[in-house]
Amino acid sequence: MDDTRRSFLKFAGISALGLGGISTLTSLMPGPATATKGASAPLYKDTNKALTAKRWGMVIDTRKLTPSLCEKMIDACHKAHNVPNHDNERHTIKWLWEDDFEHVFPMKHDEYLADRLDNLPILALCNQCNNPPCVQVCPTKATFQREDGIVMMDFHRCIGCRFCMAACPYGSRSFNFRDPRPAIEKENPDFPTRMKGVVEKCNFCAERLAEGKMPACVEVSEGALVFGDLEDPSSEIRKVLRENYAIRRKQNLGTNPSVYYII
Amino acid sequence: MLESAFKGSKGYWVWLLALLAVIGVGFGFYLRQLTFGLGITGMSRDVSWGFYIAQFTFLVGVAASAVMLVIPYYLHDYKKFGRITVLGEFLAVSSVIMCLLFIIADLGQPMRLFNVLIHPTPSSMLFWDMVVLNGYLFLNIVIGWNVLDAERNSVPPPQWVKPLIYISIPWAISIHTVTAFLYCGLPGRGFWLTAILAPRFLASAFAAGPAFLIILAFIVRGFAKYDAGRDQIQTMAKIVTYGAIANVFFFLCEVFVAIYSQIPEHTAHLQYLFFGLHGHGVLVPWMWTSIFLMLAAITLLVIPAARQNEVVLGIACIAIFVGIWIDKGLGMISGGFIPNPLHHVREYVPTIPEIAITIAVYATGFLILTILYKVVVGVKQEVGE
Ligand code: SF4
Ligand code: SF4
Numbered sequence: 001m002d003d004t005r006r007s008f009l010k011f012a013g014i015s016a017l018g019l020g021g022i023s024t025l026t027s028l029m030p031g032p033a034t035a036t037k038g039a040s041a042p043l044y045k046d047t048n049k050a051l052t053a054k055r056w057g058m059v060i061d062t063r064k065l066t067p068s069l070c071e072k073m074i075d076a077c078h079k080a081h082n083v084p085n086h087d088n089e090r091h092t093i094k095w096l097w098e099d100d101f102e103h104v105f106p107m108k109h110d111e112y113l114a115d116r117l118d119n120l121p122i123l124a125l126c127n128q129c130n131n132p133p134c135v136q137v138c139p140t141k142a143t144f145q146r147e148d149g150i151v152m153m154d155f156h157r158c159i160g161c162r163f164c165m166a167a168c169p170y171g172s173r174s175f176n177f178r179d180p181r182p183a184i185e186k187e188n189p190d191f192p193t194r195m196k197g198v199v200e201k202c203n204f205c206a207e208r209l210a211e212g213k214m215p216a217c218v219e220v221s222e223g224a225l226v227f228g229d230l231e232d233p234s235s236e237i238r239k240v241l242r243e244n245y246a247i248r249r250k251q252n253l254g255t256n257p258s259v260y261y262i263i
Numbered sequence: 264m265l266e267s268a269f270k271g272s273k274g275y276w277v278w279l280l281a282l283l284a285v286i287g288v289g290f291g292f293y294l295r296q297l298t299f300g301l302g303i304t305g306m307s308r309d310v311s312w313g314f315y316i317a318q319f320t321f322l323v324g325v326a327a328s329a330v331m332l333v334i335p336y337y338l339h340d341y342k343k344f345g346r347i348t349v350l351g352e353f354l355a356v357s358s359v360i361m362c363l364l365f366i367i368a369d370l371g372q373p374m375r376l377f378n379v380l381i382h383p384t385p386s387s388m389l390f391w392d393m394v395v396l397n398g399y400l401f402l403n404i405v406i407g408w409n410v411l412d413a414e415r416n417s418v419p420p421p422q423w424v425k426p427l428i429y430i431s432i433p434w435a436i437s438i439h440t441v442t443a444f445l446y447c448g449l450p451g452r453g454f455w456l457t458a459i460l461a462p463r464f465l466a467s468a469f470a471a472g473p474a475f476l477i478i479l480a481f482i483v484r485g486f487a488k489y490d491a492g493r494d495q496i497q498t499m500a501k502i503v504t505y506g507a508i509a510n511v512f513f514f515l516c517e518v519f520v521a522i523y524s525q526i527p528e529h530t531a532h533l534q535y536l537f538f539g540l541h542g543h544g545v546l547v548p549w550m551w552t553s554i555f556l557m558l559a560a561i562t563l564l565v566i567p568a569a570r571q572n573e574v575v576l577g578i579a580c581i582a583i584f585v586g587i588w589i590d591k592g593l594g595m596i597s598g599g600f601i602p603n604p605l606h607h608v609r610e611y612v613p614t615i616p617e618i619a620i621t622i623a624v625y626a627t628g629f630l631i632l633t634i635l636y637k638v639v640v641g642v643k644q645e646v647g648e
Contacts, residue, residue, distance in 0.1 A: 090307035101305040124605070133450055139389040140378040159378050160301075160371015163389050165311040169451025171604045175371065177302035177310060196300035197371025253450040
């Protein structure tokens with residue numbers, strides 16, 4: 001059951017990717033005159049530098065988190081992705097945020113919790129679940145899963161039904177209740193801004209990985225975040241996971257998160 | 264047949280104009296929602312579905328309840344329901360249209376609605392909901408219209424309608440089942456994650472829908488001088504009674520499982536709805552009102568002497584309808600979102616524009632219902648029933 005569902009989802013993801021890929025290709029296709037140059041003409045941007053993986057994952061070392069470091073990482077993420085800063089709390093958009101341990105791990109809230117955890121800000125973000133309920137419920141495949149595990153959004157396809165927000169058990173998704181553009185402090189021209197009426201969330205910096213760069217938060221994390229291929233036994237992330245006990249959020253729900261927390 | 268919709272008393276036209284005025288106001292607010300976005304509603308990141316989806320859920324039930332007239336008439340040969348079955352079918356038509364309008368009102372990008380068809384996704388329950396709702400709308404329009412037309416010409420309805428009628432029975436069940444599946448298949452939403460959600464939706468629908476039809480029958484009798492018939496109304500009253508009791512029973516089953524198991528993910532939502540959580544509880548008085556209305560109505564309905572008194576019956580039906588509306592139209596959806604998955608309590612209260620748009624959708628439904636019922640009554644009076 002689990003397997004069929006997963007392979008179905010994979011299929012859905014691949015077909016979505018396929019369609020997306022075709023349209024990207026056609027839009028970047030050179031006109032007939034340049035096409036005669038032959039097969040060697042590059043049809044798309046050179047992606048040799050791209051970082052690739054079988055399944056991207058992240059480890060958050062909570063021992064290294066401090067309020068100022070968290071702020072720095074959140075800021076890096078939100079700046080890189082043109083995340084707006086609305087005054088009205090109801091319209092809030094967040095990709096990466098901090099919360100108390102008891103809220104990030106509501107099922108692990110212990111009566112006698114170590115002082116350190118009680119006062120610590122914990123980072124929360126989309127878990128890039130390997131078995132993502134948000135992908136399963138999306139009626140348009142605007143939310144889809146890539147081969148490398150990243151759960152992505154097609155902002156141009158999303159109809160804004162918000163089914164995915166109801167389905168995500170981690171509150172990882174935000175909806176553009178209004179036009180986000182006026183609320184963006186400084187626009188980053190390298191990443192698209194969104195329009196009102198669509199859902200968004202963390203994308204593991206897929207656009208940076210394609211250029212060979214680590215995710216924005218990881219880059220400024222001073223070692224608190226480890227990013228890598230969960231399916232490569234020799235990767236650093238696997239080494240970290242072998243050497244430390246790490247937990248995942250609501251892993252009993254079967255969503256199979258790709259974000260681990262060292263406590 | 265439609266011509267009788269264009270001939271009416273002054274009161275008929277005043278009513279239609281009043282509805283159009285309400286629709287106009289709501290449409291103005293909708294234009295505002297189109298330009299600004301859904302930010303004009305009370306919804307948020309935490310309560311991402313609100314009033315619109317709740318009304319949609321409630322009205323799917325009203326639509327499905329037409330089956331409670333179709334089954335006795337066509338399967339049990341209960342001839343007396345011949346006078347009212349088409350009223351049930353046309354109530355279903357206007358309810359489904361309201362459902363579809365509520366879905367559109369709730370979309371962030373309504374112009375992209377057809378992406379659901381361009382990229383059909385069978386793993387999404389919303390896809391199936393769209394399929395069954397549109398199918399049900401089609402079935403009821405075709406069946407209702409043909410049966411009525413045949414009645415006018417005093418001939419039996421065409422043969423090919425029969426299979427459609429039989430198909431419409433499981434189809435009615437399916438629309439509310441699939442609607443429940445929108446919610447009850449989501450991991451991490453403890454309030455909805457219960458196998459009894461679909462049965463409970465159906466039970467409440469089979470109470471609220473016929474209760475509303477009884478009220479409508481009284482109205483039609485008063486204004487259009489068409490009597491649905493005393494026996495017919497009494498039979499519907501019994502259906503309402505069974506539905507209401509089943510609904511309360513299913514609800515108590517849920518309460519038992521949550522309270523006795525004491526699993527916080529399940530109890531927290533009930534606690535929020537009925538007692539408030541961490542100092543938040545806007546819905547508490549509403550939920551208790553709902554419980555009171557349903558219990559009081561059931562008490563009246565199970566006493567034969569009370570039920571047979573049409574004044575008491577009318578009051579009981581209003582109580583049932585309002586009680587279930589509060590339960591499904593207010594509590595069911597926000598209750599599932601509060602507390603949120605991170606166990607924060609962020610409340611939801613609909614805004615004035617949101618309420619105006621909601622009322623306008625209802626007014627559209629009533630407009631369609633009025634016209635359809637006018638046609639029905641015209642035909643019935645023509646053939647001298
Ligand atoms: S955390 Fe939520 S949004 Fe992210 S993949 Fe999992 S279910 Fe989807
Ligand atoms: S809001 Fe957009 S991404 Fe989410 S389920 Fe609906 S169409 Fe898919």
